[in-house]
Structure formats: structure tokens, C-alpha cells
Amino acid sequence: MNRIGRREVARRIFAYEFNRSTHKIESKEEKSPIYVLTPTGMRCNRVFVVGVLLDKEETRPDTNFWRIRVSDPTGVFIGYVGRFQPDALETLLEVEPPELIAVVAKVRHFEGETRSFASLRPESIAVVDSDVRDYWVYETAKLTLNRIKAMEKKSSEDAILAWQIYNPDLEEYRSIVKQALTTILEPVVKVREGREAEEIEEGEEPEELEELEEEIFEFEEEEWDLSDILGE
Amino acid sequence: MDKIAELTEQIVKRFKDSGFDVDPKEVSKRLNLLIHEFKVPESEAVRTVTNYLMKELEISREQLVAESPLVKVSDITSPGRWVSLKAKVVQLWDATSPNVSQVGLIGDETGIIKFVIWTKAGKGEVEEGKSYLFRNVVTDSFAGRMQVNINRSSQIVEIDEDIQLPPRELEVVGALVAIQQNSGLIRRCKLCNRTMTKEVCPVHGKTEGYDDLRIKGVIDDGENFYEVILNEDNIRELTGIGLKEARKMAEERLDRNAVLTELKNSLLGRYFRVVGTRGERYLIVREVEFLKQDIRELAGELL
Ligand SMILES: [Zn+2]
Numbered sequence: 151m152n153r154i155g156r157r158e159v160a161r162r163i164f165a166y167e168f169n170r171s172t173h174k175i176e177s178k179e180e181k182s183p184i185y186v187l188t189p190t191g192m193r194c195n196r197v198f199v200v201g202v203l204l205d206k207e208e209t210r211p212d213t214n215f216w217r218i219r220v221s222d223p224t225g226v227f228i229g230y231v232g233r234f235q236p237d238a239l240e241t242l243l244e245v246e247p248p249e250l251i252a253v254v255a256k257v258r259h260f261e262g263e264t265r266s267f268a269s270l271r272p273e274s275i276a277v278v279d280s281d282v283r284d285y286w287v288y289e290t291a292k293l294t295l296n297r298i299k300a301m302e303k304k305s306s307e308d309a310i311l312a313w314q315i316y317n318p319d320l321e322e323y324r325s326i327v328k329q330a331l332t333t334i335l336e337p338v339v340k341v342r343e344g345r346e347a348e349e350i351e352e353g354e355e356p357e358e359l360e361e362l363e364e365e366i367f368e369f370e371e372e373e374w375d376l377s378d379i380l381g382e
Numbered sequence: 383m384d385k386i387a388e389l390t391e392q393i394v395k396r397f398k399d400s401g402f403d404v405d406p407k408e409v410s411k412r413l414n415l416l417i418h419e420f421k422v423p424e425s426e427a428v429r430t431v432t433n434y435l436m437k438e439l440e441i442s443r444e445q446l447v448a449e450s451p452l453v454k455v456s457d458i459t460s461p462g463r464w465v466s467l468k469a470k471v472v473q474l475w476d477a478t479s480p481n482v483s484q485v486g487l488i489g490d491e492t493g494i495i496k497f498v499i500w501t502k503a504g505k506g507e508v509e510e511g512k513s514y515l516f517r518n519v520v521t522d523s524f525a526g527r528m529q530v531n532i533n534r535s536s537q538i539v540e541i542d543e544d545i546q547l548p549p550r551e552l553e554v555v556g557a558l559v560a561i562q563q564n565s566g567l568i569r570r571c572k573l574c575n576r577t578m579t580k581e582v583c584p585v586h587g588k589t590e591g592y593d594d595l596r597i598k599g600v601i602d603d604g605e606n607f608y609e610v611i612l613n614e615d616n617i618r619e620l621t622g623i624g625l626k627e628a629r630k631m632a633e634e635r636l637d638r639n640a641v642l643t644e645l646k647n648s649l650l651g652r653y654f655r656v657v658g659t660r661g662e663r664y665l666i667v668r669e670v671e672f673l674k675q676d677i678r679e680l681a682g683e684l685l
Contacts, residue, residue, distance in 0.1 A: 156476070160559045162604040193478075198557055198602060200651070237646075252651025254559045274560070276651035284677040285653050286557075291684055293604050307479045331681045 158183060160198035160254055162290040165225030166326045168197070172266045173315045174259045186257050186268050190297035190323055191312035198254055199227055199270065200278060200286035203247045206231075209363050216242060217363065220253060220270070223287060223333040224326050229255060229270030230363070238272035245277060252278045252286075284334045291327045298323055386413050389428055392535060396518075397435060399464050400446050404435050425504055425534045432535075456492035458530065461523040465530070469495075470513040470545040472660070475606075484508060488516070488530075491546045496529035503533045513545040514538050547660075554656045554665070555673060556603035558649050565597045566642030567628045595625045597645060601656055601665075608665045610656060616670050621648050 163171075167188050175185040175193055185193035201222040209215050215232040216239075231238050238253075245251065255270035298320050301309045312318065390410040397404045409431060416427035436446060453465045469488040477485050484499040484507060497516070499505055508514055517537040519530045532538065564577055569591040571583035578584075578591045597612040618624035623631070623644065632638045653673035658665040 156474075157600065157607055159476075159605060159607050160557070160602045198559055198604070198651075241647075252557070254651070274646075274650055276647065278651050281677070282652055284681075285673060285675060288675075288677055288680050288684070289604060291681070295684065307481075328685060331685055335678055335681055335685075 158195040160196045161192060161194035162286070162293045163188060163192065163194065163197055163199075164290055164294065164326060164330060165199075165201070165220075165222045165227045167224075167294070167323065168227060168268060169225055170316070171268050174261075174266070184259065186259050187308065187312060187315065188297075189312055189316040189318040190294060190320075191301050191306065191309035192297055193308055194257055196254070196256055196273075197270065198252070198286075200250070200252045200283045201227065203245060203249050203251045205247050206242060206245070214239070218242065218270075218272075220251065222290075223330040227253075227270055229253065229272055230258070231272050231275075235272055238275045241275040241277070242272075245275070250278050250280060250283055252276045252282060287330050287334045291331050294323065294327050298327075385424070386410055386417065389413055389424065389534070392533070393428065393432060393435070395462075396432070396446070396464055396535065397439075400441075402435075402439055402441065404439075409435070423504075424502070428535055454492040455488075455490050455495045458495060458521050458528050461521050461528070463521045464518055465521060466515065466517040466519070467530070468513065468515050468541060468543065468545055470547060471508045471510050472547060474508075474510050486510075488514075489545075489547045491548055493548055496524075496527065497532065498529060499532040499538075503536060505532055505536065505538050508538060513541050513543055515541050549659050551657060551659050551668070552665070554601055554603065554608050554658075555653065556601040556608070556656075557651060557653050558599050559602040559607070559651075560600040561642070561646050561650060562598040562600070565599070566595070566645055567625075567632055567638045568594050568596060570594050593625060593629060595623075595628050595641070597649070598664075599649075601654060608656070609663060610658065610665045610667050610670075612667055612670060616667055617645065620670065620672065621645065 167190060171186045171188040171194075173187040175187050183195045185195050187193050199220060199222070201220040204219040204221050204226065206216050206218045209217050209230075213232075215230065218229045218231060220227045220229060231242050233239060252275070253270060253272045254274045255272040258269045258271045260267050260269070300306055301312065301318070301320055304310050304313065387410070390406050390413060393409050394404055394406050412431045412434065413427055416422040416430060417424060422430070432446075436443065451465060453467055455467065455469065458465065458467075467490065469490045472487040472489045472494055474484060474486040477483065481501050482498055483501040483503065483505065484497075486497060487494050488497045489495065497519075499508070515538070516530065516532065517539065519532050519536045522529050522531050569578040569581065570576065570593075571578055571586055572590045572592055573586050574583065576583050576585060581591060582588050583591070595614040595617055597610075597617060599610050599612065601608045601610050612620075614625050621644075623641070628641045631641050631644065655669075655671055655673050656665065656667055657669040658667040660666075
């Protein structure tokens with residue numbers, strides 16, 4: 151398949167679904183990209199996310215390796231930014247949470263002892279306004295509903311695979327979409343955007359987060375490859 | 383439908399389209415024998431049976447192919463026709479199903495159309511930017527749009543002609559997800575206008591240059607991406623930064639890269655509506671603006 155060397159589309163997905171995406175798709179072909187399959191049958195390697203940067207925290211002092219938490223109306227994405235993502239790092243260092251940001255990120259997948267876990271590895275971060283967030287929620291809702299329809303029809307190989315692996319309750323995902331759309335239709339209360347997101351219950355975090363972070367950190371150190379230098 | 387029935391129908395239809403009636407029972411019997419008993423590959427079996435029928439009917443391949451006429455993309459308006467066309471591969475998409483070997487767009491000077499090469503067609507791969515003769519492909523309609531399917535009886539032959547594509551205007555709504563290198567305040571060669579790196583033109587070497595402002599970026603709508611080039615006018619309209627302002631900024635901060643950083647800060651991660659024509663690789667932008675939408679109305683439609 152002529153996929154090698156082609157840019158990957160930045161997929162749209164809500165945090166709720168992203169955090170339930172545990173299945174990795176790896177091709178035997180050399181250099182072909184790694185994907186995470188989501189419960190609604192989408193394979194993603196890159197994502198575009200707009201949400202509230204809730205906090206940023208250096209995982210260990212003086213490593214300049216940061217854990218970020220980015221919330222959308224459905225949950226919280228976890229991401230890691232280090233010196234190998236200089237563009238993203240530069241912006242991150244200047245942003246004070248809570249702040250609305252748009253993130254273009256590669257999807258990272260790690261297998262822990264008891265469960266696996268998807269996270270973001272941002273390529274770029276930009277501070278944006280609530281119009282961008284609202285359109286992102288709308289767009290992500292629309293594309294998620296399309297995927298739910300494709301799941302019902304079992305109209306692609308990935309949909310069939312997602313049924314086998316996740317056997318998802320599509321009503322659950324439909325109600326998440328509805329919930330997200332409702333939040334952007336609610337009248338805007340002019341406090342900082344961060345407030346409403348903070349009230350959302352936080353997604354369950356993997357228990358062995360710390361061990362995983364160690365692993366991610368080491369992995370990132372090894373990942374210093376050409377694609378980073380060339381900016382792809 | 384089982385394989386034999388499908389192939390039988392294909393052959394019978396091909397002869398019928400050419401004005402010849404053949405007996406489906408006969409076709410199916412021969413295919414069965416070749417495929418199931420002698421384990422001949424399907425494409426070989428189809429070819430063998432077709433050749434047999436041509437001999438029986440005393441017709442030449444030209445007569446048969448002549449009815450699978452050479453058409454232009456704009457002639458393709460109804461499904462289920464056997465046609466041949468000369469076209470250039472405009473874009474390859476990711477094939478999301480293992481049943482599909484390649485999928486994307488091909489075009490000639492009259493239009494652009496989606497094509498699908500089925501894995502079981504067992505054809506070689508086509509490349510973006512190359513021109514081919516697609517012989518004996520079947521027109522189809524999917525989601526209200528025409529496409530062509532390349533199957534077992536089709537042939538793809540690379541040709542030496544450079545098929546021209548129509549100027550094609552399209553509108554894209556998506557997020558700017560990347561701004562690539564060689565964007566911002568750049569230098570161009572005075573002789574040929576090519577972008578220079580460190581005052582060196584790739585053709586003319588070290589020579590005189592001039593300043594220009596541009597962005598090479600990627601607009602992504604979550605399903606496809608489009609590489610775009612924004613020129614000085616586009617950039618000024620969006621950000622208020624034209625060439626004059628960019629030069630001033632670079633001088634004040636003693637850094638030409640300051641312009642790029644500024645453009646990234648004000649454009650990355652935002653949504654745009656872009657109208658432009660598709661070039662070989664880039665979407666040549668005619669109009670670009672920050673997306674303005676009535677989000678309440680849009681969201682309301684989904685609920
Ligand atoms: Zn030159």
C-alpha cells in the first residue's frame with residue numbers, strides 16, 4: 151500500500167473515546183506508521199485537539215519533560231512534551247493554565263502491566279479562542295456521529311475490527327457527543343474558560359502512570375530521529 | 383453472489399455491451415472448470431474464456447475493446463459502463479479496507495474522478511503524477527458520485543503522455559495543522575524567482591535575491607489534508623503583516639525567523655475557509671479567511 155511517506159491526517163476525537171482506545175495496529179511493513187484503533191472504528195496516528203490546558207507539570211525536576219492535561223467537554227487528554235518537540239515546548243513554556251489551546255499531536259500508545267494507554271505527543275501547540283474550540287467540538291461531534299453510523303452498518307474493515315475488540319455501546323458514544331454539543335450551545339458565562347472544565351470529573355488515570363512516564367521519557371530520548379529534525 | 387456468477391456476469395455483459403450475445407451457462411461452466419478443477423487464477427480464467435468466445439464468434443479483440451470506448455472523464459455519467467480512459471493520477475488516498483489496493487483521484491483535461499483498484503484485481507500500483515491508460519474499467523456510482531472501478535479484466539498501462547488536468551477550484555474548511563520550513567520572510571532569486579537558502583539559488587548559485595513573504599502549510603479537515611501556499615496578499619489579509627511589516631519586524635528583532643514565529647502564533651490551530659485550484663501538489667489559494675460559522679445553528683442540526 152502506498153502509505154509510506156504520506157502525511158497522516160489529523161483525526162478528530164473526543165477525550166472520552168480517546169482514553170478508551172487501547173488497541174494498537176502495527177503493520178509488518180517497515181517504517182509504516184503505528185495506529186491506535188478507537189472504539190468507533192477509526193485508526194489514528196495523528197490528532198487535532200482543541201481544549202483547555204488544565205495544568206502542566208515537569209515529570210521530574212529539570213528534565214524539561216512536561217506532562218500536560220487538556221480537557222474537552224467529555225474528558226481529559228494526557229500528553230507529554232519534551233525537548234524533541236521544540237515548537238510545542240516553546241509555546242507550552244509561555245502558556246499559563248488554564249488556557250484554551252489547539253494541539254496537533256502524534257498518538258502514543260504504551261502497554262502497562264494491567265492496561266494500555268494512549269497519550270498525546272504534541273507537534274505544535276497554539277493558544278486559541280473559544281470560537282475555535284466551539285467549531286472543534288462541532289466538527290468532532292459530526293465526524294464521531296459519522297463513525298457511529300459506519301459502525302452500525304459495519305461498513306469498513308476497521309469498523310468490524312472495532313466491534314470485535316471493543317464491542318462498544320454505541321448509545322454511550324452518542325450520548326457523549328450530545329453532551330459535548332450541549333456544552334457549546336449553553337450560554338457563555340464570562341468567567342475564564344477553564345472553570346467549566348475543572349468541574350468535569352477527571353478521567354480515570356492509569357494507576358501505573360509513573361512507571362509509564364519513566365518509560366515514555368526513555369523512549370523519547372531514543373526517538374531522536376530524522377523526522378524530528380526535518381519537521382516531517 | 384459467488385465468484386463464478388460474478389465473473390460470468392462480467393463476461394456476458396462485456397460481450398453484450400459489444401453487441402454479442404453469449405450463453406451464461408456456457409461461460410459459467412468453462413469458468414468453473416478452469417477455476418475450481420484446474421485451479422487457474424481467476425484473471426487467467428477470465429482471459430481464457432474471453433479468448434475462447436472471441437474465437438467462437440469470430441471477432442477480434444479490437445471489436446470487443448472498441449465497445450469499451452475511450453472516453454473522457456466528463457463523459458462518465460452513468461454507472462455500469464465498460465470504458466477506457468487516459469488519465470493522470472491526481473492523488474492517492476489511504477486505502478482503509480484490505481479489499482482495496484489503491485484508491486484516489488484520476489483526471490484528464492475534462493475532469494477528475496475517484497478510482498478504486500480492488501485488491502483482487504491483482505494490478506500493479508499506480509503513482510501520483512503519472513499518466514496511464516486505464517483499459518476496460520467499470521463506471522460506478524457511490525454516494526451520488528461517479529467513480530471507476532479497476533477489476534480483474536481491466537488493464538493499467540503507463541503512458542508517455544503527460545495528461546493535463548482541469549483547473550479545478552475547490553473549497554476546503556479545515557484547521558491549519560502545520561506551517562512548513564521555508565515559510566515566513568524568505569529570499570527569492572532575482573533571475574528565476576526560486577526560493578534561496580542562505581542566498582544560494584538552487585539553479586543560479588550565489589546570486590542577488592529579493593524578499594518575499596509566504597506560507598507553505600497544511601489544512602486538515604479530519605478526513606483529508608491539503609497542502610496550501612499563501613502569498614503575501616493572503617497573509618496580509620489574515621494577519622495585517624505584509625512584506626513591509628515583516629521586514630520591519632525582522633530588523634527590530636534582528637531575526638528573520640521572528641516573522642515565522644509571529645505567523646505561527648496567529649495562524650496555527652485556527653480554522654480557515656480556503657478556495658483555490660489544485661496544482662500538482664499544492665492547493666493554489668485564491669481566497670482564504672478565518673472560518674466564521676453560526677455554531678449554534680450547526681450544532682443544533684446535529685442534535
Ligand atoms: Zn535562480
